[in-house]
Amino acid sequence: MARHKGRAWHGRLLAAGLGVTVLAAAASVWTAQAGPAGGRQPQAGVSAPDARSQEQVAEDIAHASDRGARGVNITIDDGPDPVWTPQVLQLLKDSGVKATFCMVGTQARAHPDLVKAVVAAGHRLCNHTVSHDTTMDTKSEAYQSQQILDAERMITKASGGVRPQYYRAPGGAFTPYSRQLAASRGMRPLGWNVDSKDFEQPGVDTMVATVKSEISGGPTVLFHDAGGDRSQTLGALREVLPWLRQQGYSFGFPVR
Numbered sequence: 490m491a492r493h494k495g496r497a498w499h500g501r502l503l504a505a506g507l508g509v510t511v512l513a514a515a516a517s518v519w520t521a522q523a524g525p526a527g528g529r530q531p532q533a534g535v536s537a538p539d540a541r542s543q544e545q546v547a548e549d550i551a552h553a554s555d556r557g558a559r560g561v562n563i564t565i566d567d568g569p570d571p572v573w574t575p576q577v578l579q580l581l582k583d584s585g586v587k588a589t590f591c592m593v594g595t596q597a598r599a600h601p602d603l604v605k606a607v608v609a610a611g612h613r614l615c616n617h618t619v620s621h622d623t624t625m626d627t628k629s630e631a632y633q634s635q636q637i638l639d640a641e642r643m644i645t646k647a648s649g650g651v652r653p654q655y656y657r658a659p660g661g662a663f664t665p666y667s668r669q670l671a672a673s674r675g676m677r678p679l680g681w682n683v684d685s686k687d688f689e690q691p692g693v694d695t696m697v698a699t700v701k702s703e704i705s706g707g708p709t710v711l712f713h714d715a716g717g718d719r720s721q722t723l724g725a726l727r728e729v730l731p732w733l734r735q736q737g738y739s740f741g742f743p744v745r
């Protein structure tokens with residue numbers, strides 16, 4: 490986990506994420522305005538991947554929710570982690586919320602029991618590459634392919650055969666090639682609209698305020714269940730999830 494504690498690593502993540510957030514906000518507005526004709530129909534009741542997961546999906550970066558305009562997608566990145574993932578799972582269970590877990594390949598390989606627990610609880614899997622390289626967009630296609638396809642295999646093996654349905658480039662470092670490759674394997678490129686900034690550990694109140702103020706700009710919210718002390722993440726989720734429900738939001742998955 491040393492790589493997650495590095496300031497440089499995190500700095501790159503933040504810098505990249507910031508750019509994506511701006512683009513994502515613009516894209517989400519367009520998506521919202523596009524209405525039903527602009528997106529796929531929700532696949533009600535589909536949480537466990539099946540044969541359809543391997544079909545070609547769209548190559549553009551998804552932000553919308555399968556629950557429509559009042560849907561929220563909770564996304565949890567960088568795990569699974571033996572300390573924090575079980576606590577996040579318990580909180581989501583207590584809250585009645587399904588989420589999308591963007592897993593790092595080496596983490597999935599090290600903790601297959603946690604990958605299976607995530608799937609068994611009805612959450613979805615997302616491929617977050619083998620080694621969380623936030624400079625993927627500067628690397629060769631061969632390197633990108635290895636990072637994506639090896640992680641797909643590692644996560645699928647750890648889950649017992651359940652495939653990741655999304656691909657999220659670390660730090661948002663997508664390329665046209667990586668999006669195309671992931672989509673061809675049934676993994677929809679996945680962005681985010683709201684960065685809780687839990688990696689900075691700014692305090693629960695600040696994180697809650699960020700989500701409350703930014704959720705109107707797009708439905709996909711970014712949290713982490715690895716990479717350091719995630720107690721603030723748990724605290725923020727504990728406040729944010731009931732608040733979102735009170736506001737009339739429902740919890741879904743990113744569109745595929």
Ligand SMILES: [Zn+2]
Nearest residue numbers: 566567659660
């Ligand atoms: Zn990440």
